[in-house]
Amino acid sequence: MGYDLDQRLRGRVWKFGDSVESDAINPYYKYPKMEDLKQHTMEAYRPEFPRLVQPGDIIVAGRNFGCGSSRPGLVLREVGIAVILVETVSRLFLRNSIARGIPIFMAPGITSAVEDGQQLDVDYKNGIARNVTTGAIVAIRKFPPLIERIFAAGGLPEVARARFLAETSAVPQTDAV
Numbered sequence: 001m002g003y004d005l006d007q008r009l010r011g012r013v014w015k016f017g018d019s020v021e022s023d024a025i026n027p028y029y030k031y032p033k034m035e036d037l038k039q040h041t042m043e044a045y046r047p048e049f050p051r052l053v054q055p056g057d058i059i060v061a062g063r064n065f066g067c068g069s070s071r072p073g074l075v076l077r078e079v080g081i082a083v084i085l086v087e088t089v090s091r092l093f094l095r096n097s098i099a100r101g102i103p104i105f106m107a108p109g110i111t112s113a114v115e116d117g118q119q120l121d122v123d124y125k126n127g128i129a130r131n132v133t134t135g136a137i138v139a140i141r142k143f144p145p146l147i148e149r150i151f152a153a154g155g156l157p158e159v160a161r162a163r164f165l166a167e168t169s170a171v172p173q174t175d176a177v
Contacts, residue, residue, distance in 0.1 A: 005152060008122065012057050013116060016045055018087075020042075061111070085122065
């Protein structure tokens with residue numbers, strides 16, 4: 001399932017602070033099955049989150065989002081998070097998110113521009129996030145075209161599969177006699 005970077009998104013904000021740990025996002029060590037994990041994601045920071053999160057919601061967070069161990073945030077997509085906007089993100093979490101096609105964008109100043117529960121309009125194509133209530137606008141940092149293609153494909157496995165299929169269909173087949 002790819003992510004259309006040209007599509008504008010509007011959703012309710014769940015606001016978090018700095019240094020949200022990957023073990024709290026994905027407490028796999030306690031809940032190894034996705035169905036159980038979905039009922040406990042982010043509860044260390046917001047106990048109501050797993051119960052109240054809805055498809056199309058947006059996470060806004062401060063600096064160093066996803067710090068800690070090498071746990072991907074796939075569960076956030078599974079509970080319906082449409083996009084994650086952060087001041088900064090840990091390098092490993094960013095790489096894992098890109099590899100899995102989870103839209104995460106850096107938008108310095110985003111935590112000052114929006115409050116929990118407000119509506120945010122995310123327009124990656126034009127590089128802005130706008131608070132629907134106040135009109136405050138924050139720039140979204142754009143990714144290079146290669147990263148954008150990974151998001152559009154749905155992640156690295158999908159890019160690799162498409163490349164494999166394209167390359168193998170271009171190779172002439174010979175019949176063994």
